[in-house]
Structure formats: structure tokens, C-alpha cells
Amino acid sequence: DFSLSRFSSFEFKVRAPLRMRQRYSLEVSAFSYQKFVNFALEETQRRTHLIPSPLQEQFSSLTAIDGQTKLQMLSFQAPKIRLLRSLTIEGTEGMQVLDFAVLPEPEFDLPIFCANFFTAANMNIIVLDLNPLYDAINHADYKQKYYGGLMPLAAKYTEPLPWGGKITAESMRFFSPIVIWTKFTSSQFKHDILYSAFMDYYKAWLELMDQAAKDTDDSQIICNLEAQHKYLTWRAEKDPGHKILKKLIGETLAKDLVRSFLFNGVNTLGRKTFLDYFPEYHCEGGIINAKRSIIGKSYETRPWDTQGEFIANNLQ
Ligand code: BLA
Secondary structure: OHHHHHHHHHHHHHHHHHHHHHHHHHOOOOOOOHHHHHHHHHHHHHHOOOEEOOHHHHOOEEEOOOOOOEEEEEEEEEOOEEEEEEEEEEOOOOOEEEEEEEEEOOOOOOOEEEEEEEEEOOEEEEEEEEEOOOOOOOOHHHHHHHHOOOHHHHHHHHOOOOOOOOEEHHHHHHOOOOOEEEEEEOOHHHHHHHHHHHHHHHHHHHHHHHHOOOOOOHHHHHHHHHHHHHHHHHHHHHOOOHHHHHHHHOHHHHHHHHHHHHOOOOOOOOOOOHHHHOHHHEEHHHEEOOOOOOOOEEOOOOOEOOOOOEOOOOOO
């Protein structure tokens, strides 16, 4: 029966993964990022209609070379969402990783939701942001449109989750005035605050999504497409997590995971190369400088004030 088989395919593709993650969420150890993902998926379902991404068939779970570390991948799409994807890693010696991102359809100039949390033994390296599609240092209108109303939210966390110190200077153009960049040693208290920040920031992103109207001007859509492609190209080449992924699953699988799953679109949304966008990384023979940063690390303190003004002078 045609309609029945369509229904069961829906059952399989939409409901089964949700049940699966509910089951996993019962098995979590003392600390896990699984509940962050559960929250985000449930909250998204309340606002829009998620369907599994075609990527789900190819990327679902992996066991690392060590035979113990588990990688879990989930991916969905929705009317305004080109790709919502998450990677969680539960490793040995307390290693926990969350890489959660939501990439809008190119008809929307919405920010990109970005939660990158790395926990090892006792140390946590945290980036939580609504990454601007157009950098918020040079695009005042864009900054006002999306972050103007969110500065009080950022202020709520600047004290409990203070600036994490110097970072790759090139990353700043992908961060917004509300970015949470922090490091801390593990404690229940800190993890609770991080969870609260994650929920607040995700709800704020969903609210922006709800309000977002389609760009209808073709030239604007082309700009959005290129801006997203530039972002993906940066992260597919220089994201700090790549080294660990290579160690866990080997170079070939890691490359596939990065380029086809995590930063899906890098091969399809545009034709420009990394060196087209970031010529400063050009090395002799046309190869890409392996260094993550050409400028070096900078921004010792938070370079945005409470009004969202960029206050760093000359990279400090
Ligand atoms: C470190 N991760 C970092 C740092 C940043 C980020 C800013 C500090 C080091 C630096 O200045 O580069 C995150 N950088 C980002 C993000 C953007 C960016 C989100 O430009 C977005 C535009 N991190 C992960 C995953 C792993 C991971 C999946 O997201 C591991 C699998 C690990 N991040 C990781 C590790 C470090 C790190 C190990 C510290 C080591 C290092 O500094 O190289």
C-alpha cells in the first residue's frame, strides 16, 4: 500500500532517530552533552518541522580507532534550515565533545548557530555564539539587526563565563558581539551555567529564525550564499578540532566528516577556494599555510563592550 509505505518510511526516518536519542539520553554518564542536543531538537520541533537530512544515512555513528570512543552524528533540515547537525563525542578519560551548528537556507541572512564545547579530563574549551553571516565589525546594520536586542543576554554571562584569553585573531571576524569564548575547569556549577547559556542562546536563535523573512532579491541571496560558503571554507580548513578527529578516526574518515558532514556545503555552495577567500595563507607553490593563524593570537580581553561596540585597538 503506497500511503502506508510512505507513512512507515516517515516513521523510520523521523520518529526512529528521535526515539534513538531518547534512549541514549538515558544511558549518559555523569556528564554528557547529550542533554544539550536533546534540548535543542525538542525546542526546534516546537517551532518548526524537522525532517532528517539525507546526510543521516551516511553519517550516524562511528567507533574510534581506540575501540572505545564513540562519535554520534545527527542531521536534520527544516523550512528555513538548510542543515542542523550535531556531533557528540564520548571518549576515554572524560573526553566529551559537542559540535552543534545550524546553517540557514541561503534565502535568509540569519546568523549561524554555533556551539563548540571541548571537555578533556578537567579542562573545558567553549565557544557559544550566533556567528554572524556578515562580520559584525564592519557591518553595522547587520549587527544592529540581529544583535541589537541580544546584548542583555550576553551581559548575563560575561561574569560567570569570562573571556577565555587570546585566540586565533582570524576567528574574530566569525564571532559576534554576544560570543561566549571561555575556558574553565570542570564543576557541576560551571556545567549548569553552560547549559543555561546554551538554552538561552538557542532560544534566541530560534526566535530570530521565527521572525526572519525570506530575502527575495537574487543579488542578496547570492551574497548570503557566498558568505555562508566563506564561513564553511574557513571552518573546514582551520577548525581547531580537526587534529583530534584525525587521531580518533584517521585522516580519510576525518576529512570526510569535516567536509561532507560538519561543514557540508563547502563543496557545493560555491566554487571559490580557501586561498581565494583567505589569500594571506598563500604559500609558495600555491599551497595553504598549515598554521592556523597568520596574524597570531590576540584579544587578551573581551573586544566587545556591553553595547556591542568593537573596542579592540589594533589587535591589542
Ligand atoms: C580550541 N576551539 C579552540 C579555540 C577556539 C575554538 C577559538 C582556541 C584556540 C584558537 O584560538 O584557535 C573554536 N574557532 C572556534 C570556533 C570557530 C573558530 C567554534 O574560529 C568558529 C568560527 N573543538 C571542537 C571539536 C574539537 C575541539 C569538535 O569544536 C575536538 C574534536 C577541540 N578546540 C579543541 C581543542 C582546542 C580547541 C583540543 C585547544 C587546542 C588548540 O588550541 O589547538
